[in-house]
Amino acid sequence: MKKPGKTVITVAAAVVAIITAGLIVSAYFGSFEGKDNTVIPAENVIEISEDFIPPAEQGQGDNIYKKQISIVNSSNAPCYVRVYMDFSDSQIRNRSYLSNDPDAAADSFYKADRSTSGDTYIANLSTLAPGWVFIPDDAAAPLAGYYYYTNPVAAGGTTSPLITFVKTVNTNAEEIQQYDIIVYSESIQTTNTSGYPYTDYTDAWITALS
Numbered sequence: 001m002k003k004p005g006k007t008v009i010t011v012a013a014a015v016v017a018i019i020t021a022g023l024i025v026s027a028y029f030g031s032f033e034g035k036d037n038t039v040i041p042a043e044n045v046i047e048i049s050e051d052f053i054p055p056a057e058q059g060q061g062d063n064i065y066k067k068q069i070s071i072v073n074s075s076n077a078p079c080y081v082r083v084y085m086d087f088s089d090s091q092i093r094n095r096s097y098l099s100n101d102p103d104a105a106a107d108s109f110y111k112a113d114r115s116t117s118g119d120t121y122i123a124n125l126s127t128l129a130p131g132w133v134f135i136p137d138d139a140a141a142p143l144a145g146y147y148y149y150t151n152p153v154a155a156g157g158t159t160s161p162l163i164t165f166v167k168t169v170n171t172n173a174e175e176i177q178q179y180d181i182i183v184y185s186e187s188i189q190t191t192n193t194s195g196y197p198y199t200d201y202t203d204a205w206i207t208a209l210s
């Protein structure tokens with residue numbers, strides 16, 4: 001299942017100015033030729049690629065299901081991407097765990113808490129999801145609270161998975177309830193409006209959002 005990601009679109013606009021001037025022609029014969037030139041502007045379009053297999057029914061104990069999230073650059077220009085991901089209920093988040101293991105090994109799950117320290121997924125992100133970093137919620141705006149893919153994503157390319165599996169632990173029947181995992185993505189081209197490349201992903205996002 002694919003969910004649309006919101007995109008920040010940076011388009012290089014081509015402007016053609018046609019100037020008409022008065023001409024004084026003294027030659028007997030004249031020759032004029034015109035030619036149309038087509039300029040294709042760069043575009044910036046991304047998609048959230050999600051392999052989601054929910055459990056048949058939640059129960060007490062460990063509820064493990066596949067939710068592999070990657071971002072696809074379906075445009076014709078390289079871009080940087082960032083993702084906001086969180087649980088719709090903080091109590092559910094507090095008893096949930098995330099993994100980036102393709103087989104959901106038992107020791108691959110880390111707490112889904114948004115803390116950048118301790119035994120959390122975010123605190124171990126550089127090892128668990130290479131290429132991704134998280135800017136803390138309490139960091140200075142405008143970067144705070146997002147997962148960032150540090151490398152440019154080539155046109156037609158895809159990021160490595162941010163997560164692959166989710167585990168929610170219900171200790172009793174009263175804790176069993178429906179919830180959502182919110183996934184929201186944005187992108188920006190790797191060059192500024194003058195066509196010069198940004199130095200890195202932070203330069204790109206700070207410039208674009210400030």
